[in-house]
Amino acid sequence: MRSKTLKFGEGFRVAFEVRKAQAAEMVIPPGDSEGGPDNRHRGADQWLFVVAGSGQAIVETEGRKRRVALAPGTLLVIEKGEKHEVRNTGRTLLRTLNFYYPPAFAKDGDPKGPGKK
Template sequence: MKGYVQDIEAIAIQNEDFRQVLYTAKNCQLVVMALKPNEEIGAEVHKLDQFFRVEQGTGEAVLDGVRTPLQAGYAVIVPAGAKHNIINTGTEPLKLYTLYAPPNHRDGVLHHTRADAEADTEHFDGKTSE
């Protein structure tokens, strides 16, 4: 099959890993994430746009210092150059997926924990899923 066609809500909710790259195209990338209670992605700035969709849990989006509560069903678009963070403010895992445009991570990368992600210096190497 060409492309990626799956039940992303179910996949995101079932995901237990901090970060898992599901599909990498030439111009965008699909990643699921699970943040433990009080865990955060970490403040960062990209030279690319990013989209987040929360599927389960509660949290907070921080975009250039502006904090906005999140819950299941919320979407966040982060324009290139904006300092941003997603924080789990709830008592259950915060399950979400994100689209990077263009890709940001190596295709297929899996980080079980945030510590694993921080210890890895991987970045998109130009190789796509197909």
């Protein structure tokens, strides 16, 4: 068993991983974004859950860009290989909890293994 209290301070931090899954916290300041037009995880699905704040995810699926409003309680699955960007469109920090299957990042936040960009 593992347990950790998340702080949700600005930035991206891997919380921990077990066997084939990984948890990370991502906090985006107002007006900022993570990802971009070429950002994707080639070998990992990303499950993004919004804890607080508001924003928008732009996900390219089958050659089409889809926009998804993000608000507390939103759960979004970005499948491996889908290009995506997450933007904070609100006035407060956008706080998300993310799960990657399989793990996509090293402890320092750099892409790794099959989840490499």
